[in-house]
Amino acid sequence: MKKTIIVFGLLILALLLLFQFSKYAVISGDLNSEIAIALIAIVFFFIGVYLNKKSLQKKTTILGEINHKKIEDLEISKREYEVLLGISEGLSNKEIGTKLFVSESTIKTHVSNLLSKLNAKRRTQALQIAKDLEII
Amino acid sequence: MKKTIIVFGLLILALLLLFQFSKYAVISGDLNSEIAIALIAIVFFFIGVYLNKKSLQKKTTILGEINHKKIEDLEISKREYEVLLGISEGLSNKEIGTKLFVSESTIKTHVSNLLSKLNAKRRTQALQIAKDLEII
DNA sequence: ATCAGACTCATACTTTAGTACCAAAACAGT
DNA sequence: ACTGTTTTGGTACTAAAGTATGAGTCTGAT
Numbered sequence: 001m002k003k004t005i006i007v008f009g010l011l012i013l014a015l016l017l018l019f020q021f022s023k024y025a026v027i028s029g030d031l032n033s034e035i036a037i038a039l040i041a042i043v044f045f046f047i048g049v050y051l052n053k054k055s056l057q058k059k060t061t062i063l064g065e066i067n068h069k070k071i072e073d074l075e076i077s078k079r080e081y082e083v084l085l086g087i088s089e090g091l092s093n094k095e096i097g098t099k100l101f102v103s104e105s106t107i108k109t110h111v112s113n114l115l116s117k118l119n120a121k122r123r124t125q126a127l128q129i130a131k132d133l134e135i136i
Numbered sequence: 137m138k139k140t141i142i143v144f145g146l147l148i149l150a151l152l153l154l155f156q157f158s159k160y161a162v163i164s165g166d167l168n169s170e171i172a173i174a175l176i177a178i179v180f181f182f183i184g185v186y187l188n189k190k191s192l193q194k195k196t197t198i199l200g201e202i203n204h205k206k207i208e209d210l211e212i213s214k215r216e217y218e219v220l221l222g223i224s225e226g227l228s229n230k231e232i233g234t235k236l237f238v239s240e241s242t243i244k245t246h247v248s249n250l251l252s253k254l255n256a257k258r259r260t261q262a263l264q265i266a267k268d269l270e271i272i
Numbered sequence: 273a274t275c276a277g278a279c280t281c282a283t284a285c286t287t288t289a290g291t292a293c294c295a296a297a298a299c300a301g302t
Numbered sequence: 303a304c305t306g307t308t309t310t311g312g313t314a315c316t317a318a319a320g321t322a323t324g325a326g327t328c329t330g331a332t
Contacts, residue, residue, distance in 0.1 A: 019173070037155070037176055044177040048184020053192075077308060090261025092288065105311045112290060122318085123260060123289075125226030213278060229319070241281050248320060258288080259319075
């Protein structure tokens with residue numbers, strides 16, 4: 001929040017400077033007034049784009065990014081996470097084992113631990129929960 | 137696409153008019169030049185916001201809408217689709233049966249048909265394929 | 273009225289999934 | 303070198319999931 005205020009402050013300052021600069025540039029004849037206006041227009045156009053992107057970022061984050069902190073919080077190990085990804089690809093335990101070069105038994109152990117860490121009863125439920133927690 | 141061109145054409149026209157208008161307004165002394173610049177800035181700000189929103193809309197649409205036509209193409213019945221939704225919620229066959237007021241056997245039949253229609257070997261794979269086809 | 277398609281359910285199996293418990297090797301940090 | 307965690311994997315079960323087959327019911331369309 002502090003960051004936001006500082007950024008806005010600097011932004012407004014920069015804009016005022018831009019205004020003043022273009023004003024004097026026009027008056028002193030160094031700059032065509034059309035170009036000055038065009039510059040201002042372009043700057044504000046990009047400010048609009050930027051702010052809009054910022055405000056939409058929260059929503060897109062919810063719909064697309066991985067919450068690495070949550071994975072740590074749940075104490076999900078690297079290997080368990082790889083197994084989770086395998087599940088999300090629709091693979092069987094045996095197929096995940098082949099993919100990760102370990103036995104099916106090992107995958108079963110990982111899956112079982114994963115389910116208890118995610119509080120899930122089934123692998124499909126684990127997927128649902130994992131999506132909710134934004135970890136896949 | 138035609139629509140886009142027309143919209144852009146009108147937009148550019150409107151901007152040129154705005155430019156000319158503010159120019160003459162300033163020259164004739166009806167308008168303070170600072171206010172004219174501010175107006176242009178505001179207009180371009182909102183243009184930036186609008187275009188950005190438009191360009192992001194496609195992505196969100198792609199990532200969120202259900203392709204009803206595909207469901208028909210795959211000959212997935214209404215009931216089968218409800219079962220698919222149950223699977224995506226992480227429910228067991230028995231739980232889906234309870235939810236839809238039918239027996240577990242019925243759900244098994246639906247699931248089996250669903251899997252063959254989606255070319256999946258497991259329910260988790262069915263989920264993956266269904267997401268790919270944008271039907272869930 | 274008939275007929276195809278959808279929905280229902282059962283039985284009998286086979287195959288995966290998942291649990292519990294144990295235990296050894298591999299590793300990273302102190 | 304010691305220690306705790308991760309990773310590995312096995313056995314022995316139990317519980318789900320999935321297949322195959324058959325069959326009765328219910329609709330909407332011809």
